[in-house]
Amino acid sequence: MPHDLASLTELSTLESLLAAEGVDGLLAALDDVLARTPADTRVLHEDGPTVGPRTLGVLRKAVALDADFLREHPEALFQCLYNRLRWYDAPDAAPHYATTGQAPWDDPEAHLYQLAAWWRRQREASGGAAWVESLLPLRGALDGADVYLWHEAHVLCAAFDATGTKLATGSHTDGSRADGNNVHIWDVATGKQLRVMEGHEAEVRAVAWSPDGKQLASASRAHEARVWDVETGEHLHLFRRQEGQVTSVAFSPDITLLAVANLGWLIHLYDLDTGEKVRTLKGHQQSVLSVAFHPSGRWLASGASDNTVRVWNVATGEQVARLDTQRSVSTVAFSPDGEWLAWADLDDVGVAETKTWQRVRGLQGQSRYSHVQWLGTSRLGLLGYDRLEVLDVKDGATVWSRPYSSDGHERGAAFSPDLKHFALTAVDGGVLLSRLDAPTPPMLLSEQHRVKHLWGRAEGGLAVAKRMDGMLVVDAQGQVCEPPREAHDSGLHPWRLSPNEAWAAYPVTRYLDDGWRRGIQLFDVARMAPTTELTDKPLEGRDASKKMTMEQVMTFSPDSTLLAGTFELGVVRVWRVADGRLLHTLKGPDAAVTMVEFTPDGACIVSGYEALSRLQVHDVKTGRLVLDTHALMKPAVAYTAAERVPRIAVGRATGELELLDLPAGFRRVLHVSEEPVIAARFSADGSRVAVCTLDDRVRLYEADTGRLVYEVPHPALPFEVAMEGDVLVTRADDQKTRFFDLATGAPREVLDGNAPPEEVTRRAYWEVLGDAPVAFHRRMDTTPLAHFHDSLEETLILRDGLVVARGLTVPDFLYVLKLHGPTGGA
Numbered sequence: 110m111p112h113d114l115a116s117l118t119e120l121s122t123l124e125s126l127l128a129a130e131g132v133d134g135l136l137a138a139l140d141d142v143l144a145r146t147p148a149d150t151r152v153l154h155e156d157g158p159t160v161g162p163r164t165l166g167v168l169r170k171a172v173a174l175d176a177d178f179l180r181e182h183p184e185a186l187f188q189c190l191y192n193r194l195r196w197y198d199a200p201d202a203a204p205h206y207a208t209t210g211q212a213p214w215d216d217p218e219a220h221l222y223q224l225a226a227w228w229r230r231q232r233e234a235s236g237g238a239a240w241v242e243s244l245l246p247l248r249g250a251l252d253g254a255d256v257y258l259w260h261e262a263h264v265l266c267a268a269f270d271a272t273g274t275k276l277a278t279g280s281h282t283d284g285s286r287a288d289g290n291n292v293h294i295w296d297v298a299t300g301k302q303l304r305v306m307e308g309h310e311a312e313v314r315a316v317a318w319s320p321d322g323k324q325l326a327s328a329s330r331a332h333e334a335r336v337w338d339v340e341t342g343e344h345l346h347l348f349r350r351q352e353g354q355v356t357s358v359a360f361s362p363d364i365t366l367l368a369v370a371n372l373g374w375l376i377h378l379y380d381l382d383t384g385e386k387v388r389t390l391k392g393h394q395q396s397v398l399s400v401a402f403h404p405s406g407r408w409l410a411s412g413a414s415d416n417t418v419r420v421w422n423v424a425t426g427e428q429v430a431r432l433d434t435q436r437s438v439s440t441v442a443f444s445p446d447g448e449w450l451a452w453a454d455l456d457d458v459g460v461a462e463t464k465t466w467q468r469v470r471g472l473q474g475q476s477r478y479s480h481v482q483w484l485g486t487s488r489l490g491l492l493g494y495d496r497l498e499v500l501d502v503k504d505g506a507t508v509w510s511r512p513y514s515s516d517g518h519e520r521g522a523a524f525s526p527d528l529k530h531f532a533l534t535a536v537d538g539g540v541l542l543s544r545l546d547a548p549t550p551p552m553l554l555s556e557q558h559r560v561k562h563l564w565g566r567a568e569g570g571l572a573v574a575k576r577m578d579g580m581l582v583v584d585a586q587g588q589v590c591e592p593p594r595e596a597h598d599s600g601l602h603p604w605r606l607s608p609n610e611a612w613a614a615y616p617v618t619r620y621l622d623d624g625w626r627r628g629i630q631l632f633d634v635a636r637m638a639p640t641t642e643l644t645d646k647p648l649e650g651r652d653a654s655k656k657m658t659m660e661q662v663m664t665f666s667p668d669s670t671l672l673a674g675t676f677e678l679g680v681v682r683v684w685r686v687a688d689g690r691l692l693h694t695l696k697g698p699d700a701a702v703t704m705v706e707f708t709p710d711g712a713c714i715v716s717g718y719e720a721l722s723r724l725q726v727h728d729v730k731t732g733r734l735v736l737d738t739h740a741l742m743k744p745a746v747a748y749t750a751a752e753r754v755p756r757i758a759v760g761r762a763t764g765e766l767e768l769l770d771l772p773a774g775f776r777r778v779l780h781v782s783e784e785p786v787i788a789a790r791f792s793a794d795g796s797r798v799a800v801c802t803l804d805d806r807v808r809l810y811e812a813d814t815g816r817l818v819y820e821v822p823h824p825a826l827p828f829e830v831a832m833e834g835d836v837l838v839t840r841a842d843d844q845k846t847r848f849f850d851l852a853t854g855a856p857r858e859v860l861d862g863n864a865p866p867e868e869v870t871r872r873a874y875w876e877v878l879g880d881a882p883v884a885f886h887r888r889m890d891t892t893p894l895a896h897f898h899d900s901l902e903e904t905l906i907l908r909d910g911l912v913v914a915r916g917l918t919v920p921d922f923l924y925v926l927k928l929h930g931p932t933g934g935a
Contacts, residue, residue: 115152117142117168118160120187120228127183132176139169158223167197167221167251174249178882178898185896187232188240194225196246205246206551209512213252213551221251233932239895241885241912242927244587246553248919254547256300260293260538266315266521267532267540270322273297273525275339276532277325278540281312292316292327294339297530300542306337308344319360324381326367328355334369336381346384348377357399362406366423370397376411378423388426392419399440403463404447412438418452418459420466430466434459444483449502451489453478458489460502472505474498480522490524490531495557497522497531499545511549513541514556537919559921563913564604565905567872571634572905572913573604573613574923582637585907587925592637602661607669610634612686614672616661617642618654625654627676629663631686641689647677648696659701667711671729675702681716683729693732697725703742709752713771719743724759726771736769745828747786751795756812758798760786766800768812779815781808790830790866799837801827807839809854819854823847833870836889840866844879848891858891874906874928880917885928897926 116122117139126135146162153159171193172179172186179186196202198213199222206212213219249257262280269276276295292306292313311331318325324345325337334355336346352373359368366387367379376390376397395415402409408429409421414437420430435455442451443463450461457471458481476493484490484499488508491498499509511531518536524545525531533541558576565572570585579597583589602616613632618625628644653659653676663674671692673683679700683693697716704717704724713735714727719742726736740759741747747760755771764782766789769775784803791798791812800808807827809818825843832838836857837849846864848857862879869875870889877884877893883901884893899918906912910928915921 112138112142114142114146114150114160114162114165115154118152118154118164118224120190120231123168123190124186127179127186132172132179132183135172136169136176139165139172143169154227157227158220159218160220160224161218163218163252164221164224167194170251174251175898178896182882182896182898184238185240185898187228187237188242188895189898191225191229191240192243192247193249193251194221196243197221197251202246205554207512207554208551209549236932239931240929241895241897242929244925244927245555245589245923248553248556248922250550253550254544255550256542258293258295258300258302258532258540258542260540262290262538263312263518263536264521264534264538264540265312265519267523267534268316268318269297269523269525269530269532270318271320271526272322273527273529275303275322276523276530276540276542277316277318278532278534279313279316279327280538281330290329292325292335292337294325295542297525297542304339304342306335306342306344308335309333314355315357317358317360319364320362321364324360324364326358326360328358328369330354332371334358334367336367346379346381348379348384351375351377353396356397359400359402359409361402361423362404366406368400368402368409370400370411372396374413376400376409376421378409390421390426390428392428393417395437398438399452401441401443403443404445408463410441410443410450412441412452414438418450418461420450432459432461432466432468439479440481442481442483442489444486446486448486449483451481451483451502453481453491458491458500472500472502474500474505475507475510479520482522482524484524484526484528490522492520492522492533497533499524509545511543512552514552514554539919555923558923560915560923561601561921562603563903563905563915564606565907565913566606566608566610567868567906568908569606569610570908571606571610572907573606574913574915575601575604577601581923583907583911583913583925585909585911587911587927589925590637592632593639595639596632596637604632605663605665606634607665607686608667609669611669612665612672614643614663614665614674616663616676619644627654627661629661629672629674629676629684631672631689643672643674643682643684643689643691644676645682645691648680648694651677651680651699653678653701656701660703662702662705664705664707666707666729667709671707671711673705673707673714675705678702679718681705681714681727683714683732693727693729695725695727695732695734698723704746704748706748706750708750708755708757708771710755712755715748715750715757717742717746717748722762724748726757726769735771735774738767739763741785741787745788747788749789749791749798751791751812752793754795756791756795758789758791758812760789760800762786764802766798766810768798768815777815779810782806788828788830790832792832797832799830799832801830801839807837807849807854809837809851821849821854829866831866831870833889836870838864838866838869840864846877860891868906872906873908874910874912876901876904876906876912878902878904878917883914885912894930895928897924899924 175189198219260280266279278293290309294304309329315328332351334348351371353371357370378387393413397413399412418432461468478491480492482490495515497511521534523532560574562575572583574581604615617630631641679697681695700718703719706715724740750757759767762785766779768777782802788801805823807821825841827839829840837851846860862877864877901914902917903915912926914924
């Protein structure tokens with residue numbers, strides 16, 4: 110039965126198509142109906158919105174954006190479509206975007222958000238699988254000409270071939286992802302990847318096409334340049350052992366030479382027939398960042414970090430001209446007619462006549478530029494900090510501009526020679542490919558404010574999302590607000606929330622008459638306002654005001670009435686929160702305090718000194734020192750406290766585990782291994798303790814007797830452990846989470862990805878993080894409740910399944926998600 114506009118806007122039809130024919134079949138069906146449906150067609154669904162061909166176009170783009178995820182998780186089709194369409198043209202989406210023209214929600218026929226709501230009502234009435242709702246708009250335009258070419262790594266450079274039909278990109282990775290240090294070729298018309306050329310051992314910093322489009326050159330951080338056959342992917346030349354990272358490459362117009370520039374101040378010219386070096390151009394006093402041949406092939410221009418542009422005679426290697434600039438020159442470009450040379454200067458664009466090599470004037474533009482490219486003989490394409498521009502060379506007028514959200518990282522840009530397309534690289538691997546004549550879609554404001562840290566309490570009602578330029582507070586209903594500017598004094602230092610979430614605390618540094626002084630600022634959460642500042646004159650010899658990198662640590666007592674924290678070396682102070690009164694000054698060894706915790710009953714304060722591998726315990730009421738012992742503090746603290754009894758355990762580098770019952774002062778030392786004890790965890794009642802050691806083993810002991818219950822050899826190094834019910838859970842350095850039978854130690858299940866064992870065993874919801882899309886689970890259930898299409902770097906799950914997260918696929922992007930159970934309720 111052929112489909113039509115009415116059937117393909119029914120969720121049940123879309124789900125059936127996906128199940129039967131897969132993502133590609135669903136996309137093909139949408140394409141077919143789009144091609145057959147007149148532009149003025151309208152269909153009114155019973156109890157639903159009126160839909161038209163534009164509906165299908167947006168649906169198709171939504172499916173295409175999440176196509177790879179849907180191939181693995183077809184059950185998530187409603188989730189993907191709802192999260193895209195709900196925010197597409199809804200009136201409440203407007204505050205999340207900046208627009209340059211008519212936005213989707215301004216359209217008199219705006220209805221996609223209504224279609225999403227209609228589908229949701231139908232689904233909730235009939236029941237459905239669990240799903241993840243996004244309470245904020247997601248990245249990705251649903252209309253217009255924008256296409257993202259996704260890489261699994263940071264992309265620094267891009268270049269179109271002479272016809273504008275192919276795009277080359279260069280990627281790099283830090284080793285945590287697979288798709289790095291490669292050269293990619295893309296079809297501009299379809300956005301399909303045509304070829305990947307592998308071989309570079311470090312980031313690809315630049316790519317350049319030969320004039321005939323048959324060869325491609327690439328520059329690498331690994332002090333090398335390569336030349337490839339584009340049609341076959343064959344590796345033609347390798348120019349190793351450059352004096353520094355290779356920053357730029359360029360083919361001569363007759364394709365006989367390749368110019369290779371590096372951070373070692375030199376430019377080498379190579380014969381492309383023999384692969385032999387022809388000559389070296391010397392003269393720059395710092396790193397050479399860019400090279401370009403004159404259309405005649407007679408001259409080569411270079412820009413460098415010595416604040417000069419230089420012109421060289423290719424035949425002799427002689428320096429022909431030197432143009433002084435106001436900053437490093439990252440790109441130089443000759444006009445196609447050879448009459449002009451352009452480069453990016455401090456706050457403008459430098460232009461020189463090639464007849465005299467004299468700079469004639471600057472083009473101011475609207476930004477500070479890092480990329481310059483001629484578009485014909487009278488216009489320049491430019492990359493600024495937050496916009497792409499095209500300037501008219503004659504009068505300096507901006508004839509085209511496209512803003513983008515800066516992510517704070519280096520970007521690259523390219524314009525096609527046919528003046529139709531542009532490409533913009535990004536750290537998240539998403540190269541934006543679009544048309545110059547296409548309308549600019551609304552720009553998502555959150556892309557400009559990347560989140561660097563998340564703070565809060567698991568299953569609490571509040572999360573703090575810290576950005577470089579401010580902060581946001583997210584509550585358990587998903588509402589986002591910005592606290593007053595005074596709260597930004599904390600910089601990127603961590604916040605701590607009290608268990609009752611009435612208070613927060615963060616470090617501050619003030620300049621007073623006697624110099625810099627550290628303190629701790631209390632913050633009233635209900636009023637969203639700073640209150641008392643906790644500080645004092647440092648003890649003699651303990652002042653750490655000049656140690657600006659020393660982290661201040663702090664924690665609230667379990668009943669939220671006390672705050673323990675540090676601002677000097679080796680001293681923990683305890684204040685009463687209600688009035689800021691100082692109760693105790695606990696003096697420890699002369700070293701930075703790197704850990705402060707209250708025991709679960711609030712009776713003791715535990716402080717740690719990483720540099721000394723030392724841990725102390727003080728009585729909260731009296732301030733008396735209860736315990737001073739050695740402990741393994743790095744890379745993690747080998748310390749645990751039982752929840753229901755006053756019992757703690759401390760691991761040591763000697764392979765010992767010390768157990769201490771605090772009221773009685775009873776101590777027991779267990780010799781666990783010849784290798785260091787790196788983690789330990791009590792059962793809730795304190796009767797058992799699980800221990801991880803550097804010999805890749807997990808051991809379970811009876812805490813009262815010290816008897817070894819069993820020893821489990823672990824396939825990888827376990828560095829975290831917890832137990833609950835009949836299960837023991839570990840997290841290991843092979844990025845896997847393992848489940849064992851608590852009674853016998855027998856293996857039960859292995860999950861790919863990282864899940865904190867404490868959250869697995871104690872929290873209503875937990876997540877598995879890794880490079881794959883994130884999986885959310887219910888407590889102790891290894892079967893995923895639902896998946897979300899992006900991978901996440903950091904998550905905080907508040908009460909009722911509200912998730913605040915920091916992106917990995919889209920680095921540092923803020924997500925606010927809601928977990929819904931199988932019947933639609935959370």
